Amino acid sequence: MSLKIVVLAKQVPDTRNVGPDAMTAEGTVNRAALPAVFNPDDLNALEQALILKDKFPGSTITVITMGLPKASAIIREALFRGADKGYVITDRPLGGADTLATSYTLAQAIKKIGEVDIILGGRQAIDGDTAQVGPQIAEKLGLTQVTYAEEILSLDEATKKIVIKRHIDGGVETVEAQFPLVITVNGSAAPCRPANAKRIMAYKRAAIPEWNAQDIECDPKQIGKAGSPTNVKAVKNIVFKAKESRTLTGSDEDINGLIVELLDEKIIG
């Protein structure tokens, strides 16, 4: 038996690659200086899929992402690294979606793929850190979930049992579940293997198929802004109330003076 695996991925601004240009003079993020990248945790999820494919030859890995058409770049990257196919779910009415509308849309896409055994995704995306979409998809599909996964320890095709090591607060846990299920993978799990030269040649110019809302039979009420219970009421720029601060240099005199002052006032002891 081979497995049918779906990997959920997201294209995000690279908040980790903070160079000197990352912030503007006004203290906002300089988006132009932050390239769009494959969400890091999703790469760890892809690696878990590839490990399963190594163990169970004939398995297929389909990567799906919702976003702008340019998100095809991460599908292509997944193909370079070993995925079999991928779709960009892109459509104007899908815009403005919160996590719930996003999870509905992705769940519809998974239904279209059909009879999936394992759905893998990163634990969270670095542009929102919510970690909500994975569990919300699982609920929509009526599947169980294992979040914060570190490693798939074993998978038995006959009994459909899967054993997974996961992180919990202050520790680790090993759980046994049955597939089909949704697994979200930590950034500390095994890193994703690099792109393969042959695959780059094969997929460099491959067309990445797109699905719109109709293709995956979305209910218009459950997508985009309409399908999002959360509304942003206000976005406020924070101006910190400046404290009266003392400015010192790194000179011996200044540092010595500070330490003496803090000790005298029993601020440090």
Place this chain on the structure above:
Amino acid sequence: MNNVFVYCEIEGTTVKDVALELLTKGRKLANTLGVQLECIIAGSGLDGVENQVMKYGVDKVHIFDAEGLFPYTTNPHTSLVVNLFKEEQPQICLLGATVIGRDLGPRVSSALFSGLTADCTELEIGDFDMKVKNEDGELVTKHYEQQLYQIRPAFGGNIVATIVNPEHRPQMATVREGVMKKEVLDENYKGEVIRHDVAKYVPETEYVVKVLDRHVEEAKHNLKGAPIVVAGGYGMGSKEGFDLLFQLAKELHAEVGASRAAVDAGWVDNDRQIGQTGVTVRPKVYIACGISGQIQHIAGMQDSGIIISVNCDPDAPINTIADYVITGTVEEVLPKLIKYYKQNNK
């Protein structure tokens, strides 16, 4: 009906601090709304567990006590919360932004079609006006009273977003441990205790995940309770740079914290991350070394007593909230702090 609910996470049979903090906040929200505060505790062997929470001002404790509910697994807990909420129709539900809260919250929100905001740093009650189309397709303003303002730093600089969910209930939010303060309301507070028949809420078929093995360790450090915190950011430059911080911390009997950038760079363990998606601290003294001070970081340390910033950039945002700004490189300043502390503290 329409009350404020807190899902109380437990370890063994002990209610976690984050839940007690949320009960304190939930009590205040319930008072503002003129409704009751209720909570859910689910686990095994929970006799007397209500005594841990009642004094925070809980009007109704819902206890689900059955084999298989501890350790936590997703489906049974989702099932009991969703089925209870269908009966009780809460207007607000708060959960810890813990591994459990972040596993359970999205499931419940997905099942009930309600909005969930992660990692809130403030929760308030207020009104909300939204432009909606009326039957004739005209844009009109719809007024919603007493909504839950879910406030959290947003991606993209020094920006704080206020989120509301006007059309859907419950309004759900997760909050990290340490963000809200826990305060006993009344040692003798008397609320109602309801011990539910678990089988009525959780079908046998929901016990699908087995926990084979589980290790929980006490935290290796006491970052939350430390009177002095020495924190390093991307400006520390390397893992070796952090050794210097650990030396300074050892001298000062302080704990070492870090900004997200330093954690992402792999220089320090992620359980030392301070900020919106890490630990919130309120030490007597906070020494920020090579930390520029993004809003997400400041959200986790702004209530510190004395803030000292060591940064080679005199315009680093963190300097605006610092009591002492030392303009210099960490390589230069930290050894001097160690040297003069040793010299003067005798």
